[in-house]
Amino acid sequence: MVKTKIIFPSPGAYEYPLLIKSLLLSGQRYETEQEIVYADKLRYSYRTLNERIRQLANVLTAAGVKAGDTVAMLDWDSHRYLECFFAVPMIGAVLHTVNIRLSAEQVLYTMNHAQDDLVLAHDDFLPLLEQIHGGLTTVKGYIQLSDETAKATTLPVVGEYEQLLSQSPATYDFPDFDENSVATVFYTTGTTGNPKGVFFSHRQLVLHTLSMVGTFSAYQGLPLLRSDDVYMPITPMFHVHAWGVPYVATLMGVKQVYPGRYEPNTLVRLYRQEKVTFSHCVPTILQMIMGCPEAAGTDFSRWKMLLGGSALALGTASQAAATGMQVFSGYGMSETCPVLCATYLRASELEQSMEEQLPLRIKTGVPAAMVDLKIVDACGKDVLHDGESMGEVVVRAPWLTQGYLHDPEKGAELWDGGWLHTGDIGSINARGVLEIKDRIKDVIKTGGEWISSLELESLISKHPAVMSVAVVGIPDLQWGERPMAMVVCTPSLQINQANLEDYLMQFVDNGSINKWAIPKKFLFVDDIPKTSVGKVDKKLIRKTELAARG
Structure with a gap:
């Protein structure tokens, strides 16, 4: 440890803790009467938001919630x-944002594992909670969230939220307290075993928020969220705090629109009615929005859309750009709070046509301020940043989870060697732009070569008859693995395996891919399986294919 000079503070000097309350108190200074909107049901000002948060704090305290207790939340975005x-x-408690798309068994597991004390639940989730209530070991009561008249329930309800x-x-x-106190916990699903608890402190959430304000607002090459923007999340609030953007938006005092349950036509109507300018979502949700009836004829030119969670295929980006939408890529994971990187375009690149910009916009992006990121080989040695060499992405930043709740062994694996291991394979070019090539578990290993499933998906998605595509590796006796593509066709255009094989040959001829990268099998389906947060579920695709092969 390097010895440095330390000057002790004067007696009485206030040591300012980095607490979430500072984000709230700062936000109302700018636009006190700016709006918070809940779908078509409610709207109120930032002044009212601050009053309601204080009222809620009193409600929670009266219900017996103390510092260190855990409060579970099951609601649509509201x-x-x-x-x-x-x-x-x-108030010093921990917010557990429950993943409402998990199975009843997994919800029960996560609520017991988090040791939830009080549960706030929308009427729509009362049947789920009634089903598992007998198995909840720490829950002492419920607060009911109703959009209209409260529904009858057998749960021990403290009362209805608004009342x-x-x-x-x-x-x-x-109160003030230690900034390292845990503020939030949620659960991320892996390839095996039970969901893992990811937790963040007040200090981490404040630093992540401040970094995102600078990343999203300061640069002309990344103009996502400015003071005159209108923000609507299309990433569930149970998933990494809706990527942390609600904290950013509240700090900045911008208009916020919460859509409730995601329904593509409703999202498009809210975009038009509330003049939304910035949202974020996974690519599958973007495809649903563009394909819904309300989208036909809608001018999306003022909508800036940050895509993350899975790779943005060039074909999807091109479809969005054709509607006028401005697409950007972001990168992170549940364990990273989540934002690590985002698309950044230089002044000369902004002058290019959108067709020229799109290959840049779908790259993973440039690391945000205070993010140390590199790629390493299987031995942990640094890999060259030449745009070609590939390795696992490892990272350090002030807001990364320090482990998994009640699971020190998995936490030690995550932080092996003092760097957080993302499980993603990528390359970094001389400009410092990261490009994710694949998840380690999704890289297709054929005949000693690596094939990127993401690269194949991007190429296949450019075919005009392809609406969406997922590529996985399937066992092959000769080569170990070969690619298989699951394809959803556009309703008006149909193709077959021979058509797509011929189409991909042009990329073999120009050197983009090798011939053995052309999928051995194409499955044409009506829908591609998704995870609980809307990502393509490649684990399930592989499992289903293996079962079909016997």
Whole structure:
């Protein structure tokens, strides 16, 4: 350890803790009367948001929630979720954002593992909770979230959210405490075993928020969120705090629109009615939006869309650009809070045509400020940043989870060698731009060569008859593995395996891929399996294919 000079603070000097309450208190200074909108049901000002958060803090305290307790949240994207993002951690409790798309068995596991004390649940999730209530070992009560009249339930309900708030004072003195206190926990599903608990402290969430303000707002080459933008998340709020953007938007005081349950036509209508300018989602949700009836004839030219969670194929990006939408790529994972990288275009690149820009926009992007990122080989040695050499992406930043809840062994694997291991294979060019080639578990190993499933997906997606595509490796006696492509065709155009094989030969001829990269098998389907957060479920595709082969 290097010895440095330390000057001790004066007596009485205030050591400012990095707490989530600072993000809230800063936000209302700029646009006190700016709007928070919940679908077509409710709208109110930032002034009211601050009052309601204090009322919620009183409700939680009256329900017996203490510092260190865990409060579970099951809701669609709403103003209530935003209020819980602040009120729960600001009283020193931990917010558990429950993944509502998990199976009942997995929801039960995560709620017991997180040791939830109080549960806030939308009416739509009461049947699920009634089913598992007998197995919940730590839950002491429930608060009901109703958009209309509260539904009858057998659960021990403390009261209905709005009624409880209306009976509570709008004043609350939020305390100071250690900035390293845990603020949030949620669960990420892996390829095997039970979901893993990922947790973040107040300090980590504040630093991630401040970095994102600079990353999304300061650069002309990445103009995602400015003070006059209108923000609507299309990434569930249970998933990595909706990528942390609600904290950013609240700090900046921008108009926020929460759509409730995701329905593509509703999302497009809200985009038009509320003049939304910035959203983020996974590519599969983007495809659903572009394909819905409300999208026909809609001018998307003011919509800036950040895509992450899985690779953005060139074909999908081209379809979005054709509607006028401005697409950008982001990169991160549940364990990284999540944002690590985003598309950044230089001034000369911004002057290029959109056709020229798209290959740059679908790359993973440039690391954000305070993100140390590199690629390493299987022995942990650094790999050249020449744009060609590939290795595992490892990272350090002030906001990365420090482990997995109650699972020190998995945490040690995650942080092997003092760097967080992402499990992604990528290359970095001389400009510092990262390009993810594949997940380690999804790289196709054929005849001693590596084939990127993401690269194949991007090439296949450019065919006009392809709506969406997923590529996985399947066992092959001669080569070990060969690619298989699952394809959804556009309704008006149909193709077969021979058509796509002929189409891919042009990329063999120009040197983009080798001949053995052409998939051995094409499956034409109506839909591609998705995970609980909307990503393509390649694990399930491989499992289903192996079962079909006997």
